[in-house]
Amino acid sequence: MDTYRVNDVITDLGLRRNELNIIYATTLLNVFNFYLHSEYMRIDDMPLSTLFKSWSHFGKDMPADLNRLFKLQKNVNNHVGVSHDLYMKLFQLSKPKLDYDYIFVDEAQDLNGAIIDVIQNQDAKLMLVGDSYQQIYGFRLSIDALNQFDGFKNYALTNSFRFGPETAELAKKVLSIGYRTPQIFGLNKQQNIDKITKYPYAYLCRSNAGIFDILIQFMSKGTKIAFEGGKNSYNFSLIRDVYALYNDEPQLVKNPQLKMFRDWYELETFLNTSGDRELSAAVNIVDKYKDDIPKYLHEIHKLPDIPKENAEIILSTVHKAKGMEYDQVKLHNDFAEIGYLNKVISETEGDYIAGQTLEEINLLYVAATRSKHKLELNEDLEKLRSKEYQIIDNTTNFKRRNVVEEINEVELAKYHFLKQKHSKTSNIKNKNNVKITTVDNKIKINNPTVVPNNRMSSYDFIKQYIKNN
Secondary structure, eight states: OOOOOHHHHHHHTTOOOSHHHHHHHHHHHHHHHHHHHSSOSSGGGSOHHHHOTTGGGGOSOHHHHHHHHHHHHHOTTSSSOOOHHHHHHHHHHTOOOOOOSEEEESSGGGBOHHHHHHHHTOOSEEEEOOOGGGOOOGGGTOBOGGGTOOSOOOOOOOEESSSOHHHHHHHHHHHHTTTOOOOOEEOOTTOEEOOOOSSOEEEEESSHHHHHHHHHHHHTTTOOEEETTOGGGOOOHHHHHHHHHHTTOGGGOOOTTGGGOSSHHHHHHHHTSOOOHHHHHHHHHHHHHGGGHHHHHHHHHHSOOOOGGGOSEEEEEHHHHTTOOEEEEEEOSOSOOHHHHHHHHHTOOSSEEOHHHHHHHHHHHHHHTOEEEEEEOOHHHHHHHTTOSOOOOOOOOOEEOOHHHHHHHHHHHHHHHHHHHHSSEEEEEOTTOOEEEEETTEEEESOTTSOOOTTOOHHHHHHHHHHHO
């Protein structure tokens, strides 16, 4: 099944292929995907000014372009196949009535507005099952349906037969970072937290860049490695493109978003104030392995895709490991730092917090609860367990910000970055108050010793950008 991409948007709308239109097309696609996932029946019903307060910066008729995209998508003669999101949206728009007495919904913490709308308009009795603390698919615009329905009887399933008391206590500490204190009891007394001394075990990472990092450690040793979900489900093209910029070969970059950067220096300058964790992780990997990247990519490509039952190590991102369980689990060090998450939440003003921040905490929680026998923590979780981190005590019941707002704020940041870059003379300020001056597209930094802060969220960045500009 084909995927509708930024290049398709540019082609179908007849946009000139330049950097600013790439950002506009990306934003448009984000909003269009939000519509497909949303409860709104018509594009014109969406509160665009609320979802993306600054879309008027582009100087284009976004509602008209969104409607053009939808018309093209519905055309059976279009060059792009029907996606899962599109046919589910068309299913919602048909206002179906399902002839069932009972509807059971699993993984209810990761539904979307379109599906929730279908469910709400049925006459059947409804049962929702899920765990709000395992909501980790915000990047797919998921919604926690457990918080969308009123008048339901709630039943808490607090006992786990997978893990033991030690892991249950750790899980509660992790969730307490976000001021959430659920009851969790681990009943498996055979499971504990300790160093893993023998194969096989699962090695869980936050990102594909983390997977790459682990592969480098074990490939040369001849370790038998399996991939959760299959080897082909792990894509290292972002690392390949970032390396092309590092190696001063921008013509080899395939990712349309990365084409906006002419070299490695511009990429690092932008990351100094961006909230793109995946891109930051890829940059860190390239910075670590440098000119060995092509060799390692070639070696990974040659790796056999062996079955999990024959493996010594099962590699997986947390997203792919969700719903899975393993006898032994080891956690990589590429998760968001707990000290940083704690600081962001403690400094949050008002009732709303970035969904990305809560999901980073949820990812730690999901990762730490996959083991049936032995769990080996990463350095950060070991510090949390040993009480080196002082978690702020606060009873604020935060609400999640709208995910599409966060996504599009990153695109707006890129748009302003490009506008500044292409101006005759412009000043860009970053979080560390380093003045970056561009004259005739040549960049000069007044204080090149400042280390880029790659852990700044998009929400923090946009506030900082507006403040400084």
